[in-house]
Amino acid sequence: MGFLSQNRIKNQKGRSASWVLIAVVGIWSIGIALGMAQTLNAVSPNRSQVSEMSQIASVDNIQPGTALGHELYLNTCSTCHIAIPPQVFPTQTWQQVIQDPQHYGATLQPLEGPSLLLMWKYLQTYSRPIALKDETVPYRFNRSRYFKALHPRVDIPQPLTVNSCVSCHPGASQFNFRSLTSEWQNSP
Numbered sequence: 001m002g003f004l005s006q007n008r009i010k011n012q013k014g015r016s017a018s019w020v021l022i023a024v025v026g027i028w029s030i031g032i033a034l035g036m037a038q039t040l041n042a043v044s045p046n047r048s049q050v051s052e053m054s055q056i057a058s059v060d061n062i063q064p065g066t067a068l069g070h071e072l073y074l075n076t077c078s079t080c081h082i083a084i085p086p087q088v089f090p091t092q093t094w095q096q097v098i099q100d101p102q103h104y105g106a107t108l109q110p111l112e113g114p115s116l117l118l119m120w121k122y123l124q125t126y127s128r129p130i131a132l133k134d135e136t137v138p139y140r141f142n143r144s145r146y147f148k149a150l151h152p153r154v155d156i157p158q159p160l161t162v163n164s165c166v167s168c169h170p171g172a173s174q175f176n177f178r179s180l181t182s183e184w185q186n187s188p
Contacts, residue, residue, distance in 0.1 A: 060087070060126055069122025072115055074175055080106070081162045082172050086126035088147040092137045094123040104139075153187070 062070045077083040086094060097103065098119055101110050111119060128146060130137065138144040141160050148156075157164055165172040171179040180187075 060085075062122075063125070066122040066125050069118040069120070072119050073122055076111070076115075076119070078173070078175070082165055083175055084162060084165070085175075085177055086123045087128070087150060088141060089127060089138065089144050090146060091124055091127045091129040093139060093144070094127050095120070096137065096139070098123065 074083050089097075098111060098116065101108050110116075135145075136143075141147045142156060142158070154168070157167070165177070168181055168184055169177045169179065170181055171177070
């Protein structure tokens, strides 16, 4: 057999080995992708489940585009205290609260990257900006006109703390501020 014939045989073997390798890697990649898709579908709730959970436990219905930020907010904030609805503070307060490592006397690890953006989108969507030019940014409930507007005709206890919410909202620790104690059930 000549030199050219030997090279031709080697090239054909090399080509077929390359195609086999490409086929194996392709099948393996597709298998991994299908497995990940099944896992994600099994772990993550569908849109109707997210909507149902949000309607039950939230002041507002949480839209799918902010659901991850809502979940991140609850998981981050409720580890130390009752997570409060974004509506009780203006947008400017939330912007400061999630960026300031000094959080009401505690030093926190600041959020960064996607976590910060997801939480910010949620808080910004469900809070309202300060509309009055001379209004100061409140950092306490009793100084927030939004909190006061959500609690008309309520004699707010002093000192007011995040844990005071449970006295009127028994489901507050589960972020359910719609359920009220019997004294407030039929209040106007």
